[in-house]
């Protein structure tokens with residue numbers, strides 16, 4: 445009955461494939477979820493956060509619970525300037541805005557920079573939250589191949605020229621250079637430099653989404669391997685997004701965006717009508733957590749936790765599948781991007797896996813070109829090591845049942 449009330453955009457709204465999994469998981473409490481990229485809840489610094497929250501509320505300082513500037517809490521913006529400087533990015537608060545998670549930054553880019561029908565270039569595969577946001581802005585999403593070193597620059601240029609020859613505007617390239625979601629890939633430093641030159645040459649803006657850069661494992665030995673492109677962006681080509689979701693806690697919904705001042709003003713205006721501001725209380729807690737060194741102290745522990753979980757998952761997969769399932773070893777982040785044996789297809793496997801009480805995200809959800817059915821994304825970040833082993837056994841049972849069924 446409500447369909448007639450929906451606008452054309454409202455009718456076509458796209459949901460992220462990962463969020464959709466949430467309902468499946470909620471229905472079965474015993475479900476092992478390798479689906480959403482949730483941080484390990486045992487890593488949250490509960491006690492320190494409780495003390496910070498107590499202190500803030502005891503202060504009765506009105507700003508703690510009051511409306512504030514859309515751009516964000518001033519001292520937090522200053523703190524983020526410091527966080528960025530440690531990543532090699534020199535910036536000032538006028539080039540910054542706080543966002544409700546980096547997801548809001550992606551959505552703001554869709555609203556402010558994308559016209560209906562514009563071609564937006566994304567990796568094959570790409571983060572589903574960006575795919576959904578850009579589709580909602582009515583972008584025409586075009587995929588670019590990538591390998592273990594990240595996006596393929598020859599394909600990128602060919603795709604860009606092809607889209608332009610077809611009469612489409614190509615203004616934006618979105619990518620996740622550090623421990624990509626879902627592929628876990630790390631864009632090589634050489635490609636980062638070449639991408640900046642490419643963006644200049646083709647007059648394109650790069651959206652560099654970096655939630656996982658701090659979560660590298662011991663295999664990342666080259667100093668500066670995660671250095672953001674924004675750090676070497678002499679020509680204002682890069683819009684940089686990051687977040688405290690993976691390095692502190694996602695419940696605060698505190699992320700940020702760095703862009704040339706003229707663009708930041710547009711993003712700020714767009715944000716005003718969405719939420720007026722990111723929550724004051726959340727920003728204050730995050731500010732205290734960063735400035736008191738809690739976030740920096742946590743980082744080595746997180747790297748250790750996630751590396752250990754990656755290793756548990758790799759071992760469990762080898763034990764359960766031998767060499768029938770393969771993957772590139774992720775050097776950081778939350779995800780293992782697995783290739784299925786010939787004839788095993790992502791959606792059929794998921795349908796069977798739900799019956800075995802284990803879920804993951806189907807590979808095809810990350811491809812804008814309709815491929816990827818031989819892939820699945822397994823998040824090792826949230827479940828305990830025992831649950832990772834149990835979930836992997838269930839996954840193997842699901843695959844075995846599927847194979848019996850098709851024989």
Ligand SMILES: Cc1ncc(COP(=O)(O)O)c(C=O)c1O
Pocket residue numbers: 481544545546547548571573620625653655686687688689694698699
């Ligand atoms: C690549 C990427 N970008 C953005 C986000 C959104 O993060 P936030 O919690 O900061 O909105 C995620 C979350 O999983 C992600 O993987």
